[in-house]
Amino acid sequence: MISTVVWGTGNVGRAAIRAVDAHPALHLTAVLVHHPDKVGRDAGELAGLDRSLGVPATDDIEAVLAAGPRAVVYAASGDIRPDEALADIVRAVGAGAVVVSPALYPLYDHRSAPAEFRDPVLAAVEAGGGSLFASGVDPGWGNDVLPLLMSGLGSRIDAIRCQEVFDYSTYEQPDSVRYLVGMGQPMDYEPPMLIPSVPTMVWGGQIRMMARALGVEVDDIRETLERRPLESTVTTRTMGEFEAGTQGAIRFEVQGFVDGEPRIVIEHITRIHPSCAPDWPSPPDGSGAHKVIIEGRPRIEVTVEASDEGENRSAGGNATAVGRLVNAIDWLVEAEPGLYDALDVPLRPATGKLGRKQS
Missing domain, CATH: 3.40.50.720 (NAD(P)-binding Rossmann-like Domain)
Incomplete structure (x- = not known):
C-alpha cells in the first residue's frame, strides 16, 4: 500500500x-x-x-x-x-x-x-x-486528455473548444466567487482572475499542451471578456445576497491561434444566477457542465455532468x-x-x- x-x-x-x-x-x-x-x-x-x-x-x-x-x-x-x-x-x-x-x-x-x-x-x-x-x-481533463482523445475520432479538425458552463451559486467557496472572479462586486471592480494576461497564465499552458500533442504551433494566445450585471437582487443558498447592478455573469475565452485563426479555445461561462445573461449558453441541468466541441468532420460534441455531495453541485467537477x-x-x-x-x-x-x- x-x-x-x-x-x-x-x-x-x-x-x-x-x-x-x-x-x-x-x-x-x-x-x-x-x-x-x-x-x-x-x-x-x-x-x-x-x-x-x-x-x-x-x-x-x-x-x-x-x-x-x-x-x-x-x-x-x-x-x-x-x-x-x-x-x-x-x-x-x-x-x-x-x-x-x-x-x-x-x-x-x-x-x-x-x-x-x-x-x-x-x-x-x-x-x-x-x-x-x-x-x-476546472477540471484539467476537460482541457487536455478529453479533447485530445476526441480529436482522434474525426477525419478533419478545424477547431477545438473546451467549455465550462456553471452556476456559481452552487460553488461553496465565497472568497473565490466574490473576490477572485468578482461576483456581487461593482462593475468597475477588477477581479484578479480577469485581469488581462491572468487567464492566459492559468489556461495558456493547457492550450500549448494540446497544440504540442496535435503537432501544431501556437502563433499567439489572446483573451476575450464579457461581463453582465444582475438586473435584480438575488439570494443564494450558499453565499447569501448578491445585489442588483453588481456583476452577475462573466464570459471569457483564452484563444490559441494557429495559422492566424483561433483553433484551440478554452471558454468559461459563469453566472451567480440563471436570470443573468440568459442569452448565453446555460448548463443542461441548470447547475454546471463541461463540454468539448470538435469542429470539423464529423462535428463532435461531448457534455460531461458530474454530481457529488448532494446539493453542492460544484463538487462533481x-x-x-x-x-x-x-x-x-x-x-x-x-x-x-x-x-x-x-x-x-x-x-x-x-x-x-x-x-x-x-x-
Missing part, C-alpha cells in the same frame, strides 16, 4: 480523502489542515463520510513529512496564495513524496512555465527524489479533477522522479474499483 497524505480539506480536499480511501493501492496515513478547529477531527468526518477513518487531522507539517509519506495530495488552494502553495509543494517533493495537485496553474504545462515556478520544483526533485503532477480543478490526480499516484510511484504533465501521465481504467462500496 502507498502511504498517502491529503493536505487541505476544502472542496478539493474532501474529495481527495474519499478518493484516497477508495483506491485499492493507497493508504491514507495523515490529513493536514490549517484551521485550528479542524485539528483532531477524524478524516472521515471532514470528508463527509458516515464512518471514521481512524486518521485525526493535524497541523504539524514537519512531523507528517518527517514520517516519509510516499505520496501527497496537495489540495490547499493556490488561487490567492501561489507563493505559499509553491513552497509547500517544494517541501513535500523535497521530502521524497510523489505530489499531485491542482494548485499551481503555471505548472499545468511545465515546459512553458516561468523559471520561478519550474526551477524550485526541479531542484526539489533532484535533492529529494520526489515528483510532481499538476492538473486543473472537483471530484473528477481529484480522481484524475489521485488515480495517477500509483503510476507516478513506479515512474522516475520528475516533473510531469497531463500528456506524460496516462488516463487509466479504474482497476480494482468496480463494485467497491464507499459510504
